[in-house]
Structures are given as structure tokens and as C-alpha cells.
Amino acid sequence: MKREEQKISYTWRLEDMFESDEQWEKDYEKVSEALKKYSEYENKITENKEELITYLLFNDKVNNLVEKLYVYSNQKYHQDMSNAKYQAYAGKAQNLVISLSGAASFFEPEILNMDEDILKSWLEDARLTDYRRYISEILRSKEHTLDKKTEEILAKSRKMSSAPENIYSMYNGADIDFPEIDNNGEKIKITHGNFIPIMSGADRELRKKVFKGVYNTYGSMKNTIAATFNANVEQACFFADVRNYSSTRAMYLDSSNVPESVYDNLIGTVHEHMDLMYRYVDLRKKALKVDELHMYDIYAPIVDVPDKKYSFDEAKKMVKEGLAPMGKGYLEKLQEGFDNRWIDIYENEGKRSGAYSWGAYGTHPYVLLNYHGTLDHVFTLAHEMGHALHSYYSDKNQPYINAGYKIFVAEVASTCNESLLIHYLLGKTEDKKTRAYLINHFLEQFKGTLYRQTMFAEFEKITYAMAEKGETLTSDVLCKVYYGLNKLYFGENIVLDEEIALEWARIPHFYNPFYVYQYATGMSAAIALSRKIMKEKEKGVEDYMKFLTGGNSKDPIDLLKLAGVDMNSKEPIEQALKLFEELLDEMEKLI
Template identity: 40%
Template sequence: MGALRERDQIELQYKWSTEALFATNEAWEEEFQAVRKQVEDDPFASLRGHLGDGAGVLLRYFEVSKVLGERLGKLQIYAHILADQDTRQSLYQAMQSKVQMLSAEFAQKDSFFEPELLALPQEQLDRYVQSEELNAYRHLLDNLIRNKPHVLSDETEAALASLHDVLGTAGQVFSQLTNADFQHGAFTVDGTEYVVTEGRLGLLLRNSNRMVRQLAYEHVYDTYLHHKNAIGALYANSVKADVRLARVRNFATARQMALFANHIPEAVYDALIKGVRENISYQHRYVELRRRILALDHVRLYDKYVPLAQANLDDYSFEKGFSLVQEGLRALGDEYQEILKKAIDERWIDVFETPGKRSGAYSTGFYATRPYVLLNYQGNYDSVSTLAHELGHSVHTYLAGKTQLPHYSHYSIFLAEIASTVNETLLVNHLLDITEDPLARATLINQQLDNLGSTIYRQTMFAEFELDAHRAVEEGHALTHDSLSEMYSRLNTFYHGPAYAEDERSTAEWSRIPHFYRAYYVYQYATGMSAALVFADRIRKEGSSAAEKYLGFLRSGSKDYPLAVLQEAGLDMTDPSVITQALSIYGQLVDELEQLLTAVNP
């Protein structure tokens, strides 16, 4: 690959339109100073202590919060995308730091609102919810007021706030250990030296040479096992903190507390596990297919990610890739196509990698700005799929912002990945529709199966592990590295089936997962992927009627609780049949991949 072009060598149409936010950095600074003065003057001074004086005071609070929130949001987005387009520029980093500090000051001035509101008598809160004057905020108020049983005395809340950093210590120490302190060494195979790092492990595990995969795996896992007692103690303390905080806040379990924020009943979590367990045979068949194609006695953890088929899918200019995304998403209708065109015409997308640019990809923005998409486009199929993914987020943000009132224009993490995954699924389905070459089809399906499996099956296994670990502590049992590994090994064996074999290292895989320090989070990846598969399948089979229901979901934002938004679009996530529908699609892909690999390798 050649040297990267500097940013000033990139054509304008491939760079996002920062000028749509502020014409110049000087204009941003002028607005920053104006907003800072308003924040320092305390915009809530006349409202603090008066939320019980009537609906008019509450309405005034919402209006002040909205206006300043919009202005701060624009300042944040501008500084954020400039800082990411060139991380070497100290000016941009300083701008981002300044606005972060200003936002923190605004949040501190605003922190009175929820405690003061929830301290009001329930009868008065009920009157506010039913008030015509506050009708536009009814759901928002309902969502706030349901926290009342879990908000403690001022003294207790202050004590918990002061302990916030301490309660997160286990995760912070884990991150420092694994990202800063752990060294995994190097090894040589056939004259080639391989330096092992956490970031390179994924690539090494895709190497076609099994010895390379095995040695990379052993180097990483031996490091973790060398520190097994420390990591076991860290995670045990993280779980104990979750359980104790839940009890202090009057929740029956840590899971109930974690799911409460998005108003998700525990039945959704249980339905996910039930649906996946009842359809585990598809995963077992895929692991057996992997064992057979790779000619192994058993699949080991380090064999799970090596591709079973590899066609060349690297010939996509940005224009060709964008056109492919448009074609793949045509079933979503004319309005969706018009928004995609707007993304190009209004320069939402920063396309190419340049020196100093942040790696990866994301979509940002909110109702008061256009969406902004960061890419590092490489011209391969992964880049095209990433483009479709991020545009899914962007269109979701755009439609919700265009349709809903500002305070309902965002959407919860429980729903966030659905729009992006629907786009990825429609794209790969379109590619399969127009691809006849068996090797190319096998490559696409192999990638799709690995993506689906790592999201639905793997994240559900993680969700079960979290549940088992927390229940053990809630029932009075101690957690150790050995007990956690035994717990994890039982799940690993069940989820992968008879073609898979455990070893001491793979039983400790749990010890490498940073998400476990954010309790009961990962299940949302599996529910989101399952919902997206069902939406995409319905759109392909039912056409415009299903597409319109799905667009209704995108327009809904947070006007209602996440489950209600999905139910309105035709999905009941408390019913395991949604998971069953999603995994039946996975099973069909396993069938086709087996046929294709047999044709390619008779």
C-alpha cells in the first residue's frame, strides 16, 4: 500500500462539512464564550428550589435546558469531529477539552433537577404528568418518576456519588493491567517472527497456519493465567459491587437494576437465553462443519475465527461501494434513498484515512445537526459493509430528529444497533442475490455466519455467564478464578457442542472480556442482532408494508419505552420466537455454506 495522502490533498467531496456547524474556528470560539457566560451565570438559578411551584416552572426548566443543550451539542460535535480528523492537532484537542469541561459545569448546574423533582409528593408528580401544559413531556416525566422508589436520601445519594469512582475501580484496574501492563511476547514460525499484542490477536487467529494461531493464543492466555488470582479477585469484586448497589437502591437483583434504566423487563433477558438454547443445534452444526473443512479432530478456541473460504472482495472504489449500498437498501423505499443521496450531497461522510485521523468508524450528530460519519475506507467489502452500518445509525438519527420533539429524538442503546445491522444484512443479501461464483458466495456467507454467531450465540453465552456469576453472589457464594472458569467452561461446552474441545486456557476466556465490568450490557448485542435479522427478513419477503413498519421504528426515537417502540413495529422481544426466527436464518446459511464448500472442495 502507498503512503497516505495528507488531508489537504483529499478532494472536498470526501470530507465532512464542518462548515455546516461553524464557518470557522473563530466562529466556534465566539459561540463557546457566549455559552460559557450563560452557564457561569447559572441558567437554573431562578428555577432551583421552585419545581414544586407549578407546571409553568417545570416547562420553563425544559425550555432553558433545550436551548442550552442544543448550543452545547453543536459545540461538542464540531470539536469532536475536528479532533478526530487529525489527532495530532493540539488546537482541536484543546477545543474538545474546553467544551467537555463546559458540559461538565452545565451538568453540575443541572444536577438539582431530578432529586428535587422526585422529592415532590407523588400526588403532585401525578398532576404534572396529567397536565396539559406539560403534555409534550408526559413520557419523559413518567420515565423520570418511575425512579422515585430507587432514589435515596440526599445524604445517601451524596455518599454514593462520592463513591462513584471507587465502585468502578475493578474495571479501571483491569483496563490498566490488560492495556498497559500485560506483555504477550513473540514467537517464530517458519522463519517469520510474530509479535503478539491484544490488538493483533484477532488477526493472528485468522491465520491459515494452525501453529501460528495456537502459539498466538497460548501467548495471550498464558499471560492472563499468570495473573489469574488478581483477575479473579477483580471480577469477583465487580460483581459484589453490582449486587450491593442494587440492594442499596431497593432492587431485588443486580440484573433488575441494570435493565431498569431502559425499562426492559427481565423476561426479555430470559427469552433471549431460552430462544438461543432451544436453537443451539445450528451453532453445533456450524462448529462441526468448521471441524470437517479444517480437517481437525476437534475445534479449539483458536480455530473459531480462521476463514473457511477466501475470495478476493477488495475491488470497491468509494463510489462503487456507495452505489452497492444504495442498491442493497432499495427495498427500504424512496425516502430512504433520498436520505442516502443527502448524505453525499451534504457531505456527511469523512471517507479516507489520512495521517493522524482516528482509526475505526462511527456515526455522530443529533437533531440540531446533520449526521456525521467517520470512515477509514480501504476499498474492500469490509469497508462497504462498515459504510452501510454507519449510514444505518445516521439515517436512524436523521429520521428520529426530523420526526420527534427534541427530547424524544435520541434512542436507547437497546435499539441502537438494530438500524445498523438491518443495513448490513440487506447489503449482504443483495450481494448474494447478484453473486453466482461459489467461492465468493461461500466467503460472504462465512463472514455473515461468523458475525451472527459472535453476536447472537457468543453474546448470549456471555449473558448467561454474567447471570450465573451474579446469582452466585446473591445467593451468598464466593467467586474465585477457578469457580468462574468452571462456570464458563460448562457454558462453552454447551454452546459449541461435541465438535469443540476445551483446554485450561479456553476455560479462562471470561477473564479477557472487558464488557463484564459493565454488568448486563452485552445481551443487547444479541437482542439487537436478532431483531435486525427478523426486520430484514420481513422486508425482503413482505416488501413495502414491512419496510414502512420498520421506518416507523426509525422515526420513533424515544417517544416510548424501547420494547413498546419495537412492539409497534411488530416485534415482541419478550417472546422467544423472535430469537427462533433469527436463528432459523442462521441455520439456512449453515446449510448453504456446507453445500458451497462441498462444491468448492469436492
């Protein structure tokens, strides 16, 4: 189906952001002119308080409008990525973002060079209340901010330092050439697109061939990829060193003011519960009825997928009933999203694949789906509406400067919704096959998020520590570390095919250092919160809403504490793993 043939009621209402493309173009020109005014504030914002207030209000207005221009143009583009007009719009908006960053780059150095006592006295003014956290965060980075000339040099070096990631992306995205394999007389060309579907399929011999084909391809370039990986680690270590951080990890966690102990606590607590992962491996081996479980069996289906399809109206009803513990206010906002075209529901030609929630401050959030009626897609609806309502509540309760929540907590609300929905569906499902499917859905999340992402996090911790000691991360070194971690995380009852040692070469997230651990902490926090909501009911929801409305008004760790979850402790991770154990108990009886 072409985009223009899509029923209007099934599409998102982007007119709520811009009435028309003509309005977008007018505001684009308005921002282009506004960017020229930034130079008028340079070397003046620290002269007097009034000048600072005027600048901050002006900057918020420009940033908010650039955000709207960027989001609208990209969402229009994602409706049909063959549409050249919106592809051009998205490119122009991207250039605006870059130009804005350059135009406003004088602000932080000037604030940091200002007399701190005078600045703090200015912040007592009620008109600067909303900006106290923003400026205090800039001041918090003062010990890691260098003189103006050095900062200019470091800024200019960023383009050069991004080379390892760009080289890897080019190789992995464009130049890599996976083999063509024979599958019962049919030739199949392995691609990034069909790798996971095949590995999640029932044909074991095909999985084995594809597994070996993919990792042998990476293996043929392992020294080049290792050199690229090592270069990316070294550039990250360089910036951490010159900015006076105790470690590279400390620098990356500092952007959200997350203590390194949270990272170590995650790894340590998961280590204490490896027995549960080993039980899951045994369960998978039993379900697949194989003499030996191999690494190419890790994603294979162990339960039948229900044939039942759910209309979108049925999906909305299921999600709303599943989220009933959240109370009347939350459900009303959920329904508002359903009724007022926040969601772009169905697939059409050229539409971006997958699903996401996005939006701009001052307009309600949006959700992109490609809904096909499966139970997985019902969960996707719950997940993305969790993101959407988190953004809605943050935007409604925080000023622009404090509305955007950090990545550390980005997956909490979405996963909490999924957890509530699963508990609801399990509570009303007696059919063994359906229960097995639901439980397995959650077990797969534990395996793929809590354990796998923690393993990735540990791989980064080990390799960066080695680099900081002056060791070169060769392919042999990386393979040895990665293979050892697989042995630790999967246990003795699985055949660790030698190819798995090369999996590090396939993970693009490793070029965004110390990022992946947040998936595991986010899931742990979400499960702890969902259990608290179900147990404490109104009190649990009341505490949770303190988190949902918090935006970036506090550090992520402190926002979660408001909801009753302390990520400095083992408890949230142990609660999540306790649920994993309960689900394993039942699944072992069902299979």
C-alpha cells in the same frame, strides 16, 4: 496522506455544525456562562408551573449546545488525533459535560420530592406535552430513589466504585505485557492490536502460539484479575441492593425498562437451537481440513476472500440497490447523505481507526470510515448509514428531549441494512466463491453476535447470581463457569483448550454489567425486521418507519412492537436462527 492533502469532497462537512472554530469558541463561552444560571432555578422549579417550563426549555437549549460542542470537537480530533488543538477542544468539551451534570443535579431530587398529583396536573398543560415521558421516567424510578442525603453519599461514592473498572483498564490497556514469539525465525511481539488479525489469519501454528501466549499472560495474573472482577460485581450488587432492586440485573435493565424475561428468553431460545452452532463447528472443521478443531481455529478463514476491490462510487451504488426494499423516501435520504458530505471516507495520517456514526441534534448525522474497497467495507458503509438514518429520522420526528434512542435498539437499523444488502447480493450472485464469502460473512455474525454475546450474557447471569448469594468469585470459580459455558455453546466436536477458561479475563465489556445481551437481541430484531420488509414490502417498511422515527418516545420494547417485532416472545430470535439454518444448509453444500 496528511489530513490537509485529503480531497475536500472525500471529507465530512463539519461546517454544517459550526461554521468555524471561532464560532465553536464563542458558543463554548456562551455555555460556560449559561451553566452559572442553573443555580437560579434550584429550589424554584416546583414552586409553580411557569418556573418548571422555563427551566426545561433552558435546560434543553444548554444540553443541545453542549452536545454540539462535544461532538464537533471530538470529530475534529478524530480527523487527526495528533492535532493538539482539537485534543484540547475535546478535553474542554468533556469538562463541560461534567460541569453540566453537576449543575443540573438538583432537578430529579426536587421533582421526586414534589406532590405527584400536582405535578401530574401540570403535565396536562400542552406546553409540557414533550416532557411527559421524560418526567414519567423520573417518577418511575421513585421507588429506587433514596432521600437527598443518601443520594448525595451515593453520588460521591461513584468515583470510588469505578475503581475496579479503572484498575482493569489500566492493567489491560497499559501494564499487560504479552510475550514475543518466534514465527519461523521472525520475532513477533503480541499486542492487543495484532491478536485478532493473527487469530483470523491462515497460519495455524502462529495462531496456536499467540493463543497460548495471550491466555498464559492473563493466567499469570488470574487471581488479581478475578479480585478486580469480583470487586466490580460487588459494587454493582451494592447499588442494586440499596436502591431496592430485586437483583443487580433488574437495576441495569431498568434504565431501558426492559423486562428480565427478555434476557431469559434470549438465553432459553438460543439453548433450544444449540444444534445449529454445533453444525457450524462441524462445518468449520470440515472447511479447515483438520483432524481436531481447536479454540484457536474459531476465527480462521474458511473461505477465500474475493480479490475484487470496489470504488466508493461502486460501494454507494451497491448499498443503494441493496436497500431498495426500503422505498423511495429512505433512498432519497441515503443519497442526500452521499451527496452532501455526511461521510469522512478515506484514511489519513492520525485519523481514528474503525468506523462510526455520530452527530448532534439539529444537524444531520455524520459517518467516519476508513474505506479500503473490500466487500467488508461495503457492508460497513451500509451498517453505518443505518445508524445515521436512524438518527436522522429520530431527530426529525422527535423533540430534543425524546430524540436519543436507547442502546437496546441502537444496532437494529444498522444490522437490518446489512441483512437487506446480503440478501440482495446473494440474489444476484451465481459465482460459488463469492456466494460462499457472503454466506460466511453472515454466519460469522451469527457466531460472534447471536451465540457469543448470549454466552457472555449467560456468564453474567450466573456469576452475579452467585455473588448475590454471598459467594466470592475467585479465579477458579470464574474459570469453571466460563469453561462450562464454552462446552455448552461449542459442543463435543471441538477441543476445548484449557486456556479458553481464562477468556473472561480478556473481555472489557464485563465491566459494563448486563450490556452485551443487547447485541444479540438487536441482531435478532434486525433480521426479523429485514425479513418482514422483504415479505410485506410497503407495509413492512411503513411499520419499520414507526420504529425509526420513534427515538425515545416509547420504551424500546414498545418501539419494536410498532414495527411488528415482540422481543418478549421467542419469534424474533427463532426467525434469526431460522436464517442461520438456511445459510448453513447452503454453506454445507458449497464447501
